[in-house]
Amino acid sequence: MKFFDPNENTRRENYKLLIGSVIPRPIAFVTTMSNDGVINAAPFSYFNIVSSAPSMISIGVSRETEVPKDTARNIMEAKEFVVHIVDGNNVEEVNKTAISLPHEESELALTNLTLIPSTKIKVPGIKESKVRFEVVLENVFEIKDNDTVVTDLIIGRIVGFHISEDILFDGKIDPIKLDPVARLAGANYSKLGEIFSIKRPK
Numbered sequence: 353m354k355f356f357d358p359n360e361n362t363r364r365e366n367y368k369l370l371i372g373s374v375i376p377r378p379i380a381f382v383t384t385m386s387n388d389g390v391i392n393a394a395p396f397s398y399f400n401i402v403s404s405a406p407s408m409i410s411i412g413v414s415r416e417t418e419v420p421k422d423t424a425r426n427i428m429e430a431k432e433f434v435v436h437i438v439d440g441n442n443v444e445e446v447n448k449t450a451i452s453l454p455h456e457e458s459e460l461a462l463t464n465l466t467l468i469p470s471t472k473i474k475v476p477g478i479k480e481s482k483v484r485f486e487v488v489l490e491n492v493f494e495i496k497d498n499d500t501v502v503t504d505l506i507i508g509r510i511v512g513f514h515i516s517e518d519i520l521f522d523g524k525i526d527p528i529k530l531d532p533v534a535r536l537a538g539a540n541y542s543k544l545g546e547i548f549s550i551k552r553p554k
């Protein structure tokens with residue numbers, strides 16, 4: 353085993369160790385709305401469940417400059433957003449939205465994805481998605497490196513689940529039919545591999 357002290361590594365070295373170790377990472381495709389009504393869309397793999405009751409998720413939005421990315425800025429301003437699970441059908445289109453555009457331009461114009469109104473929030477979702485969550489902002493935590501904010505950690509509360517009936521059975525989701533796509537390191541992605549069961553000890 354080789355030991356690395358994160359304080360002696362460069363940021364890039366730590367990044368590579370993390371994104372190579374914590375795999376596969378689920379991908380949230382997030383739509384948000386600016387104050388001017390522009391719909392922003394981008395994928396995020398620093399994404400997971402925080403709690404199921406209440407239903408909360410987290411997204412780590414890194415800052416590349418000193419200002420928040422459009423997604424984080426819009427979430428802080430509008431206090432709501434939509435999270436979609438990336439799947440085999442939409443991953444190529446979703447990837448196109450990972451481009452950095454000015455605040456007043458929508459990444460969705462570069463794709464074939466279409467908007468669908470939400471039920472409880474103003475921000476619309478994307479039709480071409482088997483799972484989408486309507487989410488309201490619960491908290492934003494500024495993660496700092498020394499005195500510089502490097503990440504806006506978004507905690508959101510789900511106020512609506514939209515699940516395609518094609519993947520639902522008995523209130524559960526069929527993982528094969530969902531066909532989720534996860535992020536590895538670099539340009540690599542993965543799909544579900546072997547599925548096996550282990551009973552929990554009583």
Ligand SMILES: Cc1cc2nc3c(=O)[nH]c(=O)nc-3n(C[C@H](O)[C@H](O)[C@H](O)COP(=O)(O)O)c2cc1C
Pocket residue numbers: 379392393394395396397398399412413414415421422423424447449450451452453535
């Ligand atoms: C699959 C995938 C996962 C990504 N995950 C993250 C992430 O977790 N955090 C992050 O800050 N950026 C992530 N990015 C980069 C953002 O999607 C990218 O910076 C995007 O332009 C941000 O959009 P915005 O500026 O409109 O908010 C990811 C990109 C891809 C393709």
